[in-house]
Each structure stands twice: as C-alpha cells, then as structure tokens.
Amino acid sequence: MPSNDKPVNGQETPSFCDLFDQMPPAPPVLELDGKHGTRRLARLRAAWKESWEEGGFLYQRWEEVFQARHAGWHEVANWIKAAALFGGLSLIVMMLDTAGDIAATTLNGLSAIPATNAGDDSGLWGTVDHPVRLFLADQAAHLSVAPAALYAFWQFAGVLALIGGFCKNAGARIAWALWGCASLAMIWSAAPSGGRAAATGLAALMWALASIFALRGLTLRPIVHNHPPQYQFNPALHLHATIPAPTPAGDDFGPDNIHPLQR
Template identity: 75%
Template sequence: MSHNDRQMNGQPRPNTILDQLELPPARKDKQRLAKLRTAWKESWQEGGFLYQRWEEAFQARHASWHEAATWIKAAVLFGGLSLIVMMVAAAGDIADAALKGLSAVPATGAGDGSGLWGTIDHPVRIFLAGQAAHLSVAPAALYAFWQLTGLLGLVGGFFGSAGARIAWVLFGIGSLAMIWSAAPAGGRAAATGLAALMWALASIFALRGLTLRPVVHNHPPQYQFNPAVHLHATLPAPTPAGDDFGDEPDNVRSLQR
C-alpha cells in the first residue's frame, strides 16, 4: 500500500479491519500463540478451569465415590467399561482359538486306550463319535466341548463360582455315564470306578470351601416386647375442712390418705 493510501487529507488513516487482515502470516501466528499462552496461564491460576479440575482430581483420592466430581465418575466408568469390553473380546478370541485347536484333534485318535487317562478318555471319545453319527455336528466338536466344559468347571469352581460348580457336577455325572456306556463289558465297572475316583480328587479343587453343614445365623431380635400394665385411678377431690353439712348418705365415707 502506498504512502498516499495511508493518509487521508494529510492525516494518518486510523486502523481498520482491512489493516488487521493485511498483517503478515508470521505475525498472525505469533498473536495466536500469545493468546494461547495467556489462556493457558489464566486457566492454571487460582479459580481457573484447569486449576479447579486439578483440585477435584487431587481431592478425589481421599473422598468417597459419592463425593467425587461428576467428570471423574464418568471417566472412571468409561474406562472400566472399555476395559471390560476389551477383556471380553480377548476372552472370546482365546476361547475360539482353544476350541478350534481342540477340534483339530481327532475324536477317535486316543490310541488303544492304554494308561489311566486312556482308560477314561477312550470310552468318552468312542461314545461321542457314535452319538455324532446321528447329529449334524462333528465328533471332534463334541469332544472339544466336553473338554472345555470340564476345564471351565474346574477353574471356575476353584474361584468359588456357583455356576461353574454346577457345570462341574454335571460334567462328572455325564462323563461317568458315557464311560459306563462305552467301556468294554469286562472292565466297565473298573473304568467307571476309576473315573469316579479321579473326578472326586479333582473335585477337591473345584468344590473348594463347599460344605454340607447348615449355616445358622444367630441374630438378636429386632423388636423387643416389654409387657406393662398401666392402671389409671381417679381419686375424688378431698372435702374442705369444716364442711360438715350432714347431707352425705350413710354409706359414703370420706377418703382418708
């Protein structure tokens, strides 16, 4: 802009919006940074926005959940829900991978059933393979589900889950029934008894802390009844001294205290 444009009738022209728009970009950036620094410092001063949030976060360490600030509760709940979603997703992926890995094992690949574990596992594989022929599911999938149920029942029962303990009991009963049905006739009783003993030993961990004794809670009565009898007697007013009019009946006697 020329010198003549800066003057009007020999006097300097006052600053206008056009003059502000004509500032160089570097100077505009400096002004923005200066404003941001000023706003940042003011927010950390006493009574500022960030100062108040920091005080609320500092006091939340010693305050209860109801006394904490609303934004802290929202942040904690959002973080907790996000963590739960990630854990559920990870657990689903792990369970899916474990199920696929177990399904890859042939259902009838237990060899000749030698050894203690083979004596129990081989009849179960044979039973599931025979039942899968009448179902629209692979024998390996049935065997994998049987293994996964036993594993979850054992681990969950160890940590005191009631549902896992119920699953563990049903798993044991079903396993004994399958072994009795598919084991050789000559060793059916021995195989079933051996499976029952192994299941009982594993139940020491799965049913840890479970007792059949009734739990008796002795609580003091909440309400106490104190019987009491209240008698209200109305006494006549005493006769004033010297009031002897002789008009009382013969059967009335004055009350003496």
C-alpha cells in the same frame, strides 16, 4: 460473556477462547515485515498464562480434577463424569471385543484338531478314558464337529469344574456333579459288555476321590446361627384397683334418722 462453566463467587468464569478474544488487538502491520506470526504467538502465550492464573479457565478445571479425588460422585464436575463414563465404556467394548476374538480363536483351534480315536486303553486311566473317547467319536459322526474337539471340551469342562468347586463356587459344583454323571453314562454306554460294570464302578470311585477336592467344605447339616435377641421382652401385669374413700365414724349404721322423743 457466554460460558459453559459454573459461576465462581457470583461471576461467570471466562473460557480460554473468551480470554483470547479479549486480548488487545495487535497493531496493524504489513505481512511482509515477518512480525505478524510473532504477535499472534505473543497473544496466545498471554492468553495461556492468564488462563492458569487464579480464577482462570484452566485453573478452575485443574482445581476440579484435584477435588474429585476426595469428593463423591454427585459432587464431581459434569465434564469429569462424562470423561469417566466414556473411558469406562470404551474399555468395556475393547475387553468384549478381545474376549470374543480369543473365544473364536479357541473354538476354531479345537475344530481344526484332526479326528482321532487313538488313545491308550491300558491301565486304570485308559479303562475310564477309552470308553469316553469311543462314545464321543460315535456321537461326533452325526454332528459337524471333530471328535477331538468334543473330547477337549469334555476335559476342559471337568478341569474347570474341579478348580471352581475347590474354590467353593456353587455353580462349579453343580457343573462338577453333572460332568461326573455324564461321564459315568458315557462309560456305561461305550464300555465292553463284559467289563461294563467294572469300568463304571472304577470311574465312579475315581470321581468320588476327586470330589474330595471339588466339594471340600460342603455339608448337608443345617447351619443354625444362635444370635442373642436384639430386643428383650419383659412381660409385666399391671392391676389398677380403686379403693373407696373411708366413711365417717358416725355413719357406720347409715344416716342419723333417729331423733329424740319430744313432749
């Protein structure tokens, strides 16, 4: 009996199609009596009911699904692994496709913003923001992008780096440092020559104040972890001395080689 399922108790588990084929054939009836469809429906219902009984095809599949919740990945049935992988890959493809559409729509929206150099150059923020607008507008004239799109991207990068740095992300803190240095360079380049130093210094001070939040918890002191040693070494010196065996009392002056004088 061909089957793709694992044997149960040394016997192969019949599939639903095999159970349907093993049903006793219906007695020959005429097509005109209207009972042929009823008999096929009865056979299908009987095969369905038998497959849900203990040891049936659908019963075994349901048991595998129920046991998969508590089993490891290597113990799960192969068809469940295949379904999970297919579903996961489909979800990843859908997410990537959606993310690509969102990114394309955002970039198209930024590019569609009309070019404008307008901006309030009064006040503290205007003293810092207006030179950046002028610098980006001057550079956008040589690029195929609107100045407003460059300015929006500059703002987005600064806000994202500030939030990421506040969350103690190393990459965001590096981006925050680069964003601040680039902003100071743009302000120094586009600010009026008479107030260039004041505008750049004011921007540096504002950037330093914002860095309190972006670089919170950052320290230049080396972190030393004092952990007790896991293994203790107790040096010991072992001396092995060989003590000679004591000699007999009569052998203090060597062997007895003196014999009495005989006449």
